[in-house]
Amino acid sequence: MASKEIRYKEQTFKLSYELVNPAQQRVLLILHGWGSNKEIMKQAFGHTMPDLKHIYLDLPGFGKSSNEMVLTTKDYAAIVRLFLEALGVETAIAMGHSFGGKVATLLDTPCLVLLSSAGIVTVKPWSVKVKIATFKLLKPLGMKKIRELFVAPDAQGMSHEMYETFKNVVDEDFEAEFAKSKSRALCFWGKEDTATPLYTGEKIAGLIADSVFYPLDGDHYFFLTHKDFIAEAITEHCKDID
Known part of the structure; x- marks a missing residue:
């Protein structure tokens, strides 16, 4: 585990992250959901996709990353971009669960992987x-x-x-942002998800021009039991994208 200090809007953020397969060139950034941290994402995907360099990041205010200002989703995306620049990497694939899916969408990476992403008002x-x-x-x-x-x-x-940040992002309508996405998107969803229901995933997949939708058994954390299938789909659909 490592950390990187980022300056954004005159604030310093100490961001905690971890690399897996650091010798690989193609980069996969993995972002957790609200109230979570990088550990659950590493638990799911840390032993998959060995041909990719994985970056597991604690978003500001979660896990071991600091935050002392009120943020929006766009602020989170800007901070993540500065973090990636500080690491000197270009990201081929951005994966995000729930709230992390909205942040990943704003990064405009060639390939986008959404795991029960937030962003549709229910x-x-x-x-x-x-x-x-x-x-x-x-x-x-x-x-x-x-x-x-x-x-x-x-x-x-x-x-x-963080409470004010939560209020900023909890009921955010992200339809326009999904519609603007130029990424090749893989949308994976839990059929029994009640936090971001299945129909919201279908809507997001319909908004993103180049997308594939995968409904899978399970709840909001369905990806923990479908990690191998998700990894195989990413390898297949994103292999020719840099």
Whole structure:
């Protein structure tokens, strides 16, 4: 494991990363989802695709990477670009799970791999709408317990900066960004995914001109049991792309 310091908007980010197959030339960047870190991605793919140099990165504010400012998805992509420049590498393939899929999309790599990517706004159940309305009504009272009761589990225990970042990205409509993508995209989805439902994957695949869609058994972390199939598909579809 290594770290790299990046300066962005007058802030210093210490980014933790790990290389697998460092002697290889073609680069595969792998980004985790919200609330996760590089370790789960390495657990899945660290022993696959030996012909590629893998870069596993903790995004700012997660794992062992620092963050002391409020960010947007575009900020995350800009920071990742600076990180790659600092390493002196050009990325042939960017893979992203959930929130990491949105960041990977913005990198405009020749090949894009989306694992149950976020970015399509879903219709909220009535119960969730009631909780949101109640939270907004009680928020001016300044009651700390309100946040504990109503904030999503993904946002609890966060610093102020990461909580505000979460609010920036959680319900972000990314349809236009997917539609603008020029990457060859492989879209893998869990059929039982409730965080980013299957229909959102079908929509994303329809928005990206050059895309293939793979519905697979499993939930939001389906890729842990389908890593070999995913690796084989990447090898087949991205082998002629640099």
